[in-house]
Amino acid sequence: MSAADQPAATAAPLLAVSGLCSGYGPVQVLYGIDIEVRRGEVVALLGPNGAGKTTLLRTIAGQIRPLAGTITMDGRPVGGLAPERVAGAGLVLVDEGRAVFPTLTVAENLMMGAHRRRLPARALAAECERAYDLFPRLADRRTQIAGKLSGGEQQMLVIARALLAEPELMMIDEASMGLAPNISELVFETIGRLAAGGLTVLVTEQYVRLALEVAGRGYVLKQGHIDVAASADELRRSDLVEASYLGGGS
Numbered sequence: 001m002s003a004a005d006q007p008a009a010t011a012a013p014l015l016a017v018s019g020l021c022s023g024y025g026p027v028q029v030l031y032g033i034d035i036e037v038r039r040g041e042v043v044a045l046l047g048p049n050g051a052g053k054t055t056l057l058r059t060i061a062g063q064i065r066p067l068a069g070t071i072t073m074d075g076r077p078v079g080g081l082a083p084e085r086v087a088g089a090g091l092v093l094v095d096e097g098r099a100v101f102p103t104l105t106v107a108e109n110l111m112m113g114a115h116r117r118r119l120p121a122r123a124l125a126a127e128c129e130r131a132y133d134l135f136p137r138l139a140d141r142r143t144q145i146a147g148k149l150s151g152g153e154q155q156m157l158v159i160a161r162a163l164l165a166e167p168e169l170m171m172i173d174e175a176s177m178g179l180a181p182n183i184s185e186l187v188f189e190t191i192g193r194l195a196a197g198g199l200t201v202l203v204t205e206q207y208v209r210l211a212l213e214v215a216g217r218g219y220v221l222k223q224g225h226i227d228v229a230a231s232a233d234e235l236r237r238s239d240l241v242e243a244s245y246l247g248g249g250s
């Protein structure tokens with residue numbers, strides 16, 4: 001296919017990871033990972049426990065230095081940069097484990113998300129209101145101490161806080177970990193709404209079916225390699241994925 005025949009969406013990936021190797025000290029976990037995420041896409045990163053999903057997101061976010069390979073954001077290399085500089089390039093990670101600042105209020109937690117942007121007070125307040133519009137449950141609880149929120153509300157808060165950093169690409173590790181099924185659905189509905197508003201998302205998720213309702217494409221990571229790269233439709237139909245990941249039910 002000639003360049004002129006390519007759909008516009010395939011032109012330039014927002015995030016491009018190529019030949020990425022990473023790990024912890026002498027323990028190599030990722031072996032030559034190639035993935036890309038185009039602007040406006042929701043991409044699911046799937047795979048069994050221990051496959052390396054968290055390691056991949058943390059390496060992209062600058063928390064772990066790659067052993068080899070390249071990571072570019074909008075064509076600019078970000079591999080090996082400190083997490084603050086990666087965030088400055090528009091890449092924000094909502095980490096596994098959902099860390100709110102438990103002794104601060106919901107409003108204070110939200111404002112922490114914008115600290116790097118040094119917004120004037122009025123602009124910051126306006127951005128917080130935008131977040132409350134997206135997450136009405138948080139608006140009702142803005143003066144509440146974050147540690148007293150339910151698990152689902154805490155997950156909403158970390159996603160809302162990450163939005164205050166004005167990411168171009170949000171990576172969410174284990175979007176629904178520890179949440180009841182109806183709350184997990186609410187989290188994914190929210191991700192779908194954010195994506196419809198133009199946010200680009202790379203998400204890992206145990207409940208494959210749920211992730212593939214929102215994602216357009218997915219990668220299956222196995223033992224540190226990309227095993228499958230396919231559209232969400234193909235992944236939904238794939239026996240391989242069914243057998244590997246849907247056995248536990250979702």
Ligand SMILES: Nc1ncnc2c1ncn2[C@@H]1O[C@H](COP(=O)(O)OP(=O)(O)OP(=O)(O)O)[C@@H](O)[C@H]1O
Binds near residue numbers: 029049050051054
């Ligand atoms: N801090 C660490 N030091 C050494 N090895 C680690 C560390 N963190 C993770 N590992 C190892 O790296 C491998 C990949 O782990 P990782 O957390 O990336 O998997 P995952 O796909 O996110 O799994 P899960 O679905 O359980 O979250 C595992 O074998 C794990 O034991």
Ligand SMILES: [Mg+2]
Binds near residue numbers: 053054055
């Ligand atoms: Mg993980």
